[in-house]
Amino acid sequence: MTAPSLPPLSLYIHIPWCVAKCPYCDFHSLPRRGALPEGVYVRAVLDDLDQSLGALRGREIQTIFFGGGTPSLFSGAAVGDILSGVGRRATLAPDCEITLEANPGTVDSSRFLAFREAGVTRLSLGVQSLHTPSLRRLGRIHDAREARDAMEAAAGAGFSSFNIDLMYGLPDQTPGQAAADVRAALAVDPPHLSLYELTIEAHTAFARDPPALPSEDLRTAIEDAITQAADAAGYERYEVSAYARPGYRCAHNLNYWQFGDYLGLGAGAHSKLTGGAAVARITRIADPVRYMEGPDRIASRRLLATQDVIFEFLLNALRLTEGFPRDLLRARTGHDFGDLEPLWSRAIARGLLAREDETMRATPLGRRFLDGLLAGVLADLETAGAPTAVEQ
Ligand SMILES: C[S@@+](CC[C@H](N)C(=O)[O-])C[C@H]1O[C@@H](n2cnc3c(N)ncnc32)[C@H](O)[C@@H]1O
Ligand code: SF4
Known part of the structure; x- marks a missing residue:
C-alpha cells in the first residue's frame, strides 16, 4: 500500500433553509421563519473559509455547489457576495463549474438571471414530477404548471448547463406516468437529468406515516420505463441516478463519485479532505444560529480507517x-x-x-x-x- 495522492478539490456550500419541509426529505434543512439572515450567514461562511484555508494549502477549487435546503431562497446578491469572497480567498479553476439548487416554488426569470450574473454557471431544479397529484402527495410547494414555468425560465436564462431532478416510484405511479414525467422534463431540452427513486428515509414524516409505494416489480418496470425514455432521447446514464447529454456530466458530482476531496461550508455541511496519508471526514455545526455565531464551527472530525x-x-x-x-x-x-x-x-x-x-x-x-x-x-x-x- 502507498499513500493516497491529493485528489481534485471541490467546494460545497450548504444553505439550510426551505419554505417548508417535504415529508420524504432527510437533507439538513429547516422551514424558514420570516426573512433569512443572508448577510450574517454570508459572513459566517466566509469566516469559516478563512479558518479552513490552512487545510486547503493553496489547492485550486475545481467546482462549487450551492446545495440545501433551498439555495434559491437566497438573493443573487448574497450568492454573488459568497462567490466574490471565495474568489478573493482561493484560486478557482478557469473553467470552474458553479451549480446552484433551486426549488420551482421559489424562483422566476429575474432571480435566475441574478444568479447567472452572480457567477452561477449551472442550475439544478428540483422538479420531482410534472403530475400535480404526485406533487401534492410529495408535499411540494409547487404544482405542475409552476414546475413547467421554472423549467422554461431555467432553459432561457443562459446558463452553461442545467439539471432537472425528478423522483420516481411515487405512490400510485404507473410506468406510463413516470415515463410521461421524463418526457415532459425533456421538452425543455435539459443538458442533464437526475432521476431518483423515492426512498423512505428514517426520521422523516414518510417514515412515521409511510405512503403505499408501488410493488417491487412495478418499481422495476417504472425504472425500465424512465431509463428507456431518457435513452431514446439521447441521454447517457453515466451514474445510477444521473443522465447527461454528451459533454454535460456534472463535474461536481463526478468528483464525489471519483472520491475527490471537498470542503463543505455552511451549517451541517460535510467535508472529505486528504492530508498526508490520511483521509478525514469533518462535519460543521448543524444549528444555523450556532453556526453563524462561530467562532468554532466544527462539530466532528474523524480520520477514516x-x-x-x-x-x-x-x-x-x-x-x-x-x-x-x-x-x-x-x-x-x-x-x-x-x-x-x-x-x-x-x-x-x-x-x-x-x-x-x-x-x-x-x-x-x-x-x-x-x-x-x-x-x-x-x-x-x-x-x-x-x-x-x-x-x-
Ligand atoms: C436538496 S434537494 C434539491 C433542491 C431543492 N431543495 C428542492 O427540493 O427543490 C436534492 C434532491 O434530492 C432528491 N431527494 C430528496 N429526498 C429524496 C428521497 N427521500 N428519495 C428520493 N429522492 C430524494 C430530490 O429529487 C431533490 O430534488
Ligand atoms: S426536498 Fe428540497 S425543498 Fe424539500 S425539504 Fe428537502 S431540501 Fe427542502
Missing part, C-alpha cells in the same frame, strides 16, 4: 456506469487491484462486478443490488483484517 477508505471509494466509484480504472483506486486509496483479489473474484463469480483489463465496474445486476454488494464488500474487508488505522 483503511477499510473505510476502500469501502467509501467503492461506494462512490461503483455508482458510475464506467466503473473505475486501477490507477484511480491506487491514487485515492493507496491500494492496487491485486491487494483486494479475493473480494473481486467473489463479486465477479456472483455476476456483480466485471473486470476489463485495467477497469472494474458493477454489472447492471451489481448496480441494481449495489447496497447488498457493498455490505458484502465491507464484511469481506473486515474478515480479511485490513489494517484499522491509516498510516500517518
Whole structure:
C-alpha cells in the first residue's frame, strides 16, 4: 500500500433553509421563519473559509455547489457576495463549474438571471414530477404548471448547463406516468437529468406515516420505463441516478463519485479532505444560529480507517456506469487491484462486478443490488483484517 495522492478539490456550500419541509426529505434543512439572515450567514461562511484555508494549502477549487435546503431562497446578491469572497480567498479553476439548487416554488426569470450574473454557471431544479397529484402527495410547494414555468425560465436564462431532478416510484405511479414525467422534463431540452427513486428515509414524516409505494416489480418496470425514455432521447446514464447529454456530466458530482476531496461550508455541511496519508471526514455545526455565531464551527472530525477508505471509494466509484480504472483506486486509496483479489473474484463469480483489463465496474445486476454488494464488500474487508488505522 502507498499513500493516497491529493485528489481534485471541490467546494460545497450548504444553505439550510426551505419554505417548508417535504415529508420524504432527510437533507439538513429547516422551514424558514420570516426573512433569512443572508448577510450574517454570508459572513459566517466566509469566516469559516478563512479558518479552513490552512487545510486547503493553496489547492485550486475545481467546482462549487450551492446545495440545501433551498439555495434559491437566497438573493443573487448574497450568492454573488459568497462567490466574490471565495474568489478573493482561493484560486478557482478557469473553467470552474458553479451549480446552484433551486426549488420551482421559489424562483422566476429575474432571480435566475441574478444568479447567472452572480457567477452561477449551472442550475439544478428540483422538479420531482410534472403530475400535480404526485406533487401534492410529495408535499411540494409547487404544482405542475409552476414546475413547467421554472423549467422554461431555467432553459432561457443562459446558463452553461442545467439539471432537472425528478423522483420516481411515487405512490400510485404507473410506468406510463413516470415515463410521461421524463418526457415532459425533456421538452425543455435539459443538458442533464437526475432521476431518483423515492426512498423512505428514517426520521422523516414518510417514515412515521409511510405512503403505499408501488410493488417491487412495478418499481422495476417504472425504472425500465424512465431509463428507456431518457435513452431514446439521447441521454447517457453515466451514474445510477444521473443522465447527461454528451459533454454535460456534472463535474461536481463526478468528483464525489471519483472520491475527490471537498470542503463543505455552511451549517451541517460535510467535508472529505486528504492530508498526508490520511483521509478525514469533518462535519460543521448543524444549528444555523450556532453556526453563524462561530467562532468554532466544527462539530466532528474523524480520520477514516483503511477499510473505510476502500469501502467509501467503492461506494462512490461503483455508482458510475464506467466503473473505475486501477490507477484511480491506487491514487485515492493507496491500494492496487491485486491487494483486494479475493473480494473481486467473489463479486465477479456472483455476476456483480466485471473486470476489463485495467477497469472494474458493477454489472447492471451489481448496480441494481449495489447496497447488498457493498455490505458484502465491507464484511469481506473486515474478515480479511485490513489494517484499522491509516498510516500517518
Ligand atoms: C436538496 S434537494 C434539491 C433542491 C431543492 N431543495 C428542492 O427540493 O427543490 C436534492 C434532491 O434530492 C432528491 N431527494 C430528496 N429526498 C429524496 C428521497 N427521500 N428519495 C428520493 N429522492 C430524494 C430530490 O429529487 C431533490 O430534488
Ligand atoms: S426536498 Fe428540497 S425543498 Fe424539500 S425539504 Fe428537502 S431540501 Fe427542502
